[in-house]
Amino acid sequence: MAMLGWLVLGAEAVPSIWAQGAGDPADASNPSNVVEDRATHAAPEDKPLAMLGRRPLTRQHVDLVLGRNPALGLPPLDPAVEKAAIALIAKRMQALQTLRKLKMAPDRPAILQWIARAQQVDAPEDWVQRTSQQWQVDPDTLLETLEFRLAWEQYLSKHLTEANLSRHFQNQRSRFDGTRFLISLVTAPAPAGSGPARDAVAEQLRDWAQSVTPPVEESASWSQPPPADWHCDVRRWVRGTGECDPWIVDAILRLEPGDPPAVIHSAAAVHAVWLHEQQPGERPFEQAQDDVRAHLLVYLLDYLAGQSARELPLQSVSE
Template structure:
């Protein structure tokens, strides 16, 4: 892309790394391949952004890393060409990998600062300060989870049910008792309090923490089916940004990656 091709071999290698030894259905592998391709494309965009904004690795830096690799290989009585053959890499692919390993930490060193961490915390406080959200859910089963049309039909059903609830035709609790397939249905869908990072699936938690008390989410898709979520109560947390530093750093790194990819994507479109 933008003069730098993404080969099937690179994609297959990254997919093998992600899948590992997990047994997956052909449909699941196809979905994972699409997600992996999107990740590889984004990393290529980020690498281009780093190169164009002064964070890219120089030829001298890459050569120094290659020399270190050669010395390590000599101790194993291997040449660089033998290593490349065993790894399924070309020299260009290895150089791109080394360039990334140099440039990305350099970019993070510039942007992953205490002021930026604190600013991100203030903007997303509820996600990091230990807030608990009491929620109820309506879970609708997708009859054929691998069929996009079946999933879309269930989302449409959830949308219509949400409209009936917000119009006052029935309460969320009554709708849960009548339509939810979750074990919580008999209790009006009440799950109890959840944290931002567990025990519910990430799409569920993300949607729940975006709600204020009384609000109902749009349909949320997880591996369990399609959910409607109602926020019953928000219990604020007490952590500061330093208490939450490990998870805060991980979130900011993801944010910076997406930000750089989006910036470069817009630039490529122009």
């Protein structure tokens, strides 16, 4: 883990970021085609877990983003953690694509210069080779990891400001001020990325959610029982930070008590959420700053990723 210390940004390890636009499929020299061909003939541990555009996301990328050195023989990941890591990797690849368009990403010489300074080495190329071998990743993957880190830091220096933190609090006050929401939440596991399997789960959940009414108390039964692998939280009080995924809170904030359920997607599942009641909070900005900062990081990453998500869609891999 120490080797990845310099890759940590805030509390998160920076993942492999190597997004490029897809090129001409007939051009055998195009990097995207080389990657795709490599995936086709990959060893089992290198088989794609998902596809980002035409690029495979493999176990190596997940291990890198989570700081898991494969040489240590670590146990298998929980599927939900793996799916969340895949979603984070995809967002950062998409964000890097956007940062490149904004000309905020460093070129290779600048990255190597940064390595020489940060690692205090005279031959940064050798350091890249050694580190990529230790972590069993491609050197280009490691370099693009650093490319994202440096570009992201530059972007945050301009946008993660006190003025923007205050504005973010005002724009989403009920997320941060301690407002409590009484919700029912049903979660159906789904593959990472878009695809027919996830679409089928979403359609099944949507049809079911529209045909039932949540129980009036936690111990009561649903009028139509959900499938056994779905998880149900009935009439649970939550706040806007720390108790639900940000994307679930996004849906809650768009609802009024008594509205039909919202069906939304997260990294590992599809969710149906009902809002039953809402109690306003009174926490001031000064006490909420840490939560505001944490969410603004997510918001900014989503904003950048969204600008390149269409050209680099995250898609599930058929079994």
